[in-house]
Amino acid sequence: MFKGKKYHALRVDPNKCFGCVHCIKVCPTEAIRVKNGLAVVDDLRCVDCGNCMRACPVDAFYIIQDDxxxxxxxxxxxxxxxxxxxxxxxxxxxxxxxxxxxxxxxxxxxxxxxxxxxxxxxxxxxxxxxxxxxxxxxxxxxxxxxxxxxxxxxxxxxxxxxxxxxxxxxxxxxxxxxxxxxxxxxxxxxxxxxxxxxxxxxxxxxxxxxxxxxxxxxxxxxxxxxxxxxxxxxxxxxxxxxxxxxxxxxxxxxxxxxxxxxxxxxxxxxxxxxxxxxxxxxxxxxxxxxxxxxxxxxxxxxxxxxxxxxxxxxxxxxxxxxxxxxxxxxxxxxxxxxxxxxxxATLHLEEVVASRAFELDPDRGKALEKMAKLERIICQLPAIDCAACGAPNCHALAEDMVLGKAKMSDCVHLQQQWQHQGKMTNERAFNNLEKIWGRGRFEADCKKRGARNEGF
Amino acid sequence: MVIEQTYFIRGGDFSHAGDASSKVKKLLKQLGVDARKIKNIVIALYEAEVNIVAHAWEGMIRISIEADRISCTLEDKGPGIEDIGQAMVEGYSTASKEVREMGFGAGMGLSNIKRNTDVLEITSEVGVGTKVYMVNYF
Known part of the structure; x- marks a missing residue:
């Protein structure tokens, strides 16, 4: 039942992508995350709909084709x-x-x-x-x-x-x-x-x-x-x-x-x-x-x-x-x-087989444990859904955490709170942010790509 | 390991009828439960949820998921069911004309729940409310 790596026509150009939240927010399967300042697409979840490409303010998505x-x-x-x-x-x-x-x-x-x-x-x-x-x-x-x-x-x-x-x-x-x-x-x-x-x-x-x-x-x-x-x-x-x-x-x-x-x-x-x-x-x-x-x-x-x-x-x-x-x-x-x-005679389509892209774990017991953990994490997150962690919303970040793909300190608001409470140094908090959005991403730059995106 | 969730249901709130069932559906998909089983569970739960919206004043849905089953308890404050045996008969309905005009209340609810669950217990007190307990094994 489980289908492995799929072919995708959509690709991200690392020279154009500068890391923002437009694509992650419009993806209907929550397949995109930002890591190191670049959009990363989950192969199993992507359905090639192209919504990310439509939403990208800097045309960083492109489509593979034959010459x-x-x-x-x-x-x-x-x-x-x-x-x-x-x-x-x-x-x-x-x-x-x-x-x-x-x-x-x-x-x-x-x-x-x-x-x-x-x-x-x-x-x-x-x-x-x-x-x-x-x-x-x-x-x-x-x-x-x-x-x-x-x-x-x-x-x-x-x-x-x-x-x-x-x-x-x-x-x-x-x-x-x-x-x-x-x-x-x-x-x-x-x-x-x-x-x-x-x-x-x-x-x-x-x-x-x-x-x-x-x-x-x-x-x-x-x-x-x-x-x-x-x-x-x-x-x-x-x-x-x-x-x-x-x-x-x-x-x-x-x-x-x-x-x-x-x-x-x-x-x-x-x-x-x-x-x-x-x-x-x-x-x-x-x-x-x-x-x-x-x-x-x-x-x-x-x-x-x-x-x-x-x-x-x-x-x-x-x-x-x-x-x-x-x-x-x-x-x-x-x-x-x-x-x-x-x-x-050539137009008969074989049966389409399901694949499981949203399972927390193939083992039911482990999946239950992860779900319980997810419920506990959700309590901690602010539900602002800002996507500044690189995931589309707080729930998706919690999912990533139980799947071992993200950590609590990826949430910028939690970080702020921990700094405020003296539980985290400013330096560590800043390093965490640069891990998501890329080195030097927060320096002032008038020619920054995407900065003139008016959004409508 | 048990996952427990509670959802509050407001009587008469048809625009949100089905919200609880779709949340439960998402949980079951994340647990990798067989698609056909999920379908049965969600159809039964949706029917029971709509029953509260259509007939009762308010209600609570409590679900608990274990490795091999899901149990749902739906308790409402409402008119209750006078004759549960009769209410189980396909096509029997006490729904008002208004409710029927919204596409609900065809009298298939309880029999549809029965068909889609492994265990179904209904208790009711007229003028107080109804309690539906259902279990599905994965």
């Missing part, structure tokens, strides 16, 4: 991207201009991943009919949510829909299509343009599948910047052939309610990981009894709010809503049924 030059290992170089990529651009730039610009970067084929979406819908409804006892079914779409359920809501792992995500659909669909056109699979490189850290981690270290369906993953933010450089005012050609199976519903799929609107039964869509946490708590207690399907997305406005997107998420949603009206309904799209079975 774009890797595409040249292949004869056929396919870019697969979610529709929210298009939503980033002003409406004066046409779909074809964007497609053209992506091809200028070295790709031979460009596909949006949400096609043919009716195949994914078929599989989801079929999974629902076959598993009436799994209620509510939880979408597997957002990898940050799948990982969150794995570590924090183990009783709900069986509710995760065993159907893969749109990029897997497109990968299977495109490779079958290219094989039909005479390309060999070895010559074909499928590259997914990811809108967030969670999708990158899901490609590098997939949950519920042995290996990913794509050959590489590209950071959407970087691709957007490159596209902006080459984009021309007139499209050089038409690329509608790559969008033959794209539908209104497909375009809206990565946005909030994108899946729920097609799930013809009782469904609910929740976006924003902190909102998702509240709903999962209620689902676990069966406080929401009659929902058949739950669409849960880590980012506000779904993938339009992805951490690797440029521009405003609401403008993105607006552009996609207008764009979708120019496309046929998914039920009207005539799909290539000669490959439907081959594609569908």
């Amino acid at each position: 774009l030059s890797k595409i040249h290992d292949y004869k056929y170089r396919v870019a697969l991207f979610p529709s929210v990529m298009i939503g980033q651009f002003p409406e004066s730039i046409t779909d074809d201009q964007i497609y053209w610009a992506i091809m200028q970067l070295g790709f031979t084929h460009v596909y949006e991943v949400e096609q043919p979406i009716s195949w994914l819908v078929d599989l989801m409804l079929d999974h629902h009919v076959r598993n009436p006892e799994k209620k509510p079914l939880i979408s597997s779409f957002c990898p940050a949510i799948v990982r969150l359920i794995q570590i924090k809501y183990p009783s709900l792992v069986d509710n995760i829909m065993q159907v893969k995500a749109p990029h897997d659909l497109a990968a299977a669909f495109v490779s079958e299509t290219l094989v039909k056109q005479g390309a060999s699979p070895e010559e074909t490189g499928l590259f997914y343009i990811a809108p967030c850290s969670a999708k990158i981690a899901a490609v590098k270290d997939p949950v519920g599948e042995k290996e990913s369906s794509v050959n590489g993953v590209i950071n959407m933010n970087e691709l957007y910047n490159r596209v902006m450089k080459v984009i021309a005012s007139h499209p050089k050609a038409e690329f509608t052939g790559f969008r033959d199976y794209l539908s209104r519903e497909g375009i809206l799929w990565p946005l909030t309610r994108g899946e729920a609107r097609l799930f013809k039964r009782r469904s609910m869509a929740v976006d924003g990981i902190h909102n998702v946490v509240r709903i999962l708590e209620k689902i676990e207690t069966e406080e929401i009894p009659d929902v058949d399907f739950l669409e849960l997305r880590s980012c506000d406005q779904g993938c339009a709010g992805g951490i690797l997107l440029s521009g405003n998420r609401f403008m993105n949603v607006e552009r996609l809503a207008r764009r979708s009206r120019r496309y046929p309904r998914y039920s009207e799209v005539v799909n290539d049924n000669s490959i439907v079975d081959a594609v569908k």
